[in-house]
Amino acid sequence: MLLTSSSSSSLVQLPPLKSLKISSPFLNGSSSIHHLKKPFSSFTQSKPSPPSFLPPIQAMRSMQGRVICTASDKTVKVEVVRLAPHPKYQRRVRIKKKYQAHDPENQFKVGDIVQLDKCKPISKTKAFIAVAVPPRNRPKPKEVVPSQDLGLPLESQQVE
Secondary structure: OEEEOOOOOOEEEOOOOOOOOOOOOOHHHOOOHHHOOOOOOOOOOOOOOOOOOOOOOOOOOEEEEEEEEOOOOOEEEEEEEEEEEOOOOOOEEEEEEEEEEEOOOOOOOOOOEEEEEEOOOOOOOEEEEEEEOOOOOOOOOOOOOOOOOOOOOOHHHOOO
């Protein structure tokens, strides 16, 4: 190796350095790649993929709540109530949270029960679409039983 100095025009020659020799079978590709792989074990198995005919699991992608405000156009404010344990007392308490939801036809009124489905963000505060839910407490249709179909007299009509 040659070094030049700016103060003098003479060349200074340094002795060559002894090279550091490392002997390893893994240097410069001298070892085959099968030494680097992990050993095969019968306990390590890849995770099986779910069958394609099953729908994907969507956790917490839809909620149910009550409409509390319809003042904005195509937007409803929905209050979702859920039960969760209190962090200190471990008693279940009601937690209420309000969400803005998209209502394209302005079909919901205050007090309606709706389902909120997650979608791509529509605005800064709206990322849900309001979907109608059938009412729970519908009156059941009464069955009309004709009294004379059986042909048997009632107890009060029997003659002894």
